[in-house]
Each structure stands twice: as structure tokens, then as C-alpha cells.
Amino acid sequence: MSDKRICFIGAGNMSRSIISGLVNSGYSPQLIEASNPSTGKLQALQADFAIKVTTDNLAAAKAADVIVLAVKPQLMQQVCAALQSLDLSNKLLITIAAGISAARYSDSDYLAQPVKLIRTMPNTPMQIGTGMSGMFAPANINDEDKAICNLIMTSGGQAVWVEKEADLNLVIALAGSSPAYFFLFVEAMIKAATELGMEQQTARALAQQAALGAAKMLLENPQLSPQQLRQNVTSKGGTTHEAVETFIQGNLSGLVKQAMNNCIARAEAMAQEF
């Protein structure tokens, strides 16, 4: 385990997920600090994980070897600008923000100095150890920095390195944002079932267990394609065929492609905005 001091600037949902993974995997809470303007989330983090907390971003960043930037993209510029007085040359920065390029962080309105910064894209299932993250390291990042980033991002699940920064936008569409797609699908199933007369709680229990079962079938049968697994459910002339045909007639795959393209386009637009 590393002895690097890690600070999180922004103590929201994603920081909590990553901190939870780190502490649960044995990282010393004494080496972790979270900084946030309001204190409620800090108190909860301190109570749950015994980490250090502060409302002073500058002090937290100054004391850290690794700084995880975890505020909303809209706030990133002002948060970085307030850290300009620090010498960041010996620190590793990790950003989890969507849609802000790695190069942008060195600009005069951001950190205003060359930095060692790794861009990552986690997802909310990190909270329960089943996260999936993408990571992009620019050319100035060494193996030791990559190793600590990998340790942080795999503490709550899996992580992959991407070769090109543009691929991070595909990671957003496939893994960062996609838990919401699955939740939307389950939402729609529960809504349909309740409209057909089933009690909400029962409908949720049925839909979520089917989702879990389908996810585990994918994981535990790497030799079978998703298409084959689908076909194994679909009896000739049976019920599944009717349901699946309905999705195909409604162009589900075209809709999914459009949704992912729109997700990527938004990430690209954010890169211009921020």
C-alpha cells in the first residue's frame, strides 16, 4: 500500500465512492483528506471513514502528494485558479471531471503552471466495489504516478488505461454515464408493471433481480456473446420473442447509438465551454 497523502477537492458523491473504496481496501485514513465548502458531507466522511477533513482547499492541496479534483466541471476553473499560488511540480493531480481536457488544467485561468495530471472517468457503482473507470495519462506521467492512480481508481472496482484522450469520451458514454441508462430501463419496466397492476415494491424486486441475473450471466459467460445469451432466453414462437421484436421494431439499437453519440457530443461541447 502507498504512503502518499491524498486529498480530495470536493467531497461529493464520487469522492465519497472513491474514499470508501480506498479505506475499505486498507489505505490508511490518516493519509486521506477531503476538502469541501459545506461541512455536512465532511462530517459524514469523517464519521464513516475516519479521514481528515477541511474546508480549506489550499491547505489540503498543499499538504498532499496526490490531489484528486472532484468538483463539477462548471466549478473546476475557479477551484483551480484558487490553487495557483501552490508549487505543484512535485504533486500528482488526478481529475475525475467530465469534458475538461488534460491540457486545459495548465492554462493561465486554471492552475497556471505545467502539471502532472491524469484524467480519469469513474462511475457511481464504485460506491459498492463494482465501479468501472477509464484513465488517460499524458506523456509526462511516469510509471509510479500511473501506479498510484491505478491503485486509487481500482480500489472500488476495475479501471482501464486508454491510449488517446478522446477515448475518455467513449468511456463516459459506455461506463461513466451508462449506469443511468440501465436505471432508466428498470424505471420503465417498473412503471409498466405498476400500470398493469403490480405493487411497486414487488415490481422493483423482480426487475432488479432480473437485471442482476443478466449482468452476472454476462460476467460469468465470457465465451458467450450478449446476442447468444439473449437467444438462449428467446424460445421460438414464445413470449421473449414478442418482447424483443418490439424493441427491434422500435429501433432500440439505433436509439442507444444516438444516446451515446449525444453523450460524447456533450463531452466535446463541454471541452469548449470550460
Ligand SMILES: NC(=O)C1=CN([C@@H]2O[C@H](COP(=O)(O)OP(=O)(O)OC[C@H]3O[C@@H](n4cnc5c(N)ncnc54)[C@H](OP(=O)(O)O)[C@@H]3O)[C@@H](O)[C@H]2O)C=CC1
Ligand atoms: N456522478 C457521476 O456519476 C460521475 C461524476 N463524475 C465527475 O465527478 C465530478 C463530481 O461529481 P459528483 O461527485 O457527482 O458531484 P457532487 O455535486 O456530488 O460533488 C461535488 C462536490 O464539490 C463541492 N464543491 C463545490 N464547490 C467547491 C469548492 N469551491 N471547493 C471544493 N469543493 C467544492 C460540492 O460541495 P457542496 O455540495 O457543499 O456545494 C460537492 O460536495 C464532476 O466533475 C463529474 O463530471 C465523473 C464520473 C461519474
Ligand SMILES: O=C(O)[C@@H]1CCC=N1
Ligand atoms: O453526467 C455527467 O456529466 C457525469 C459524468 C459521467 C456521469 N456523470
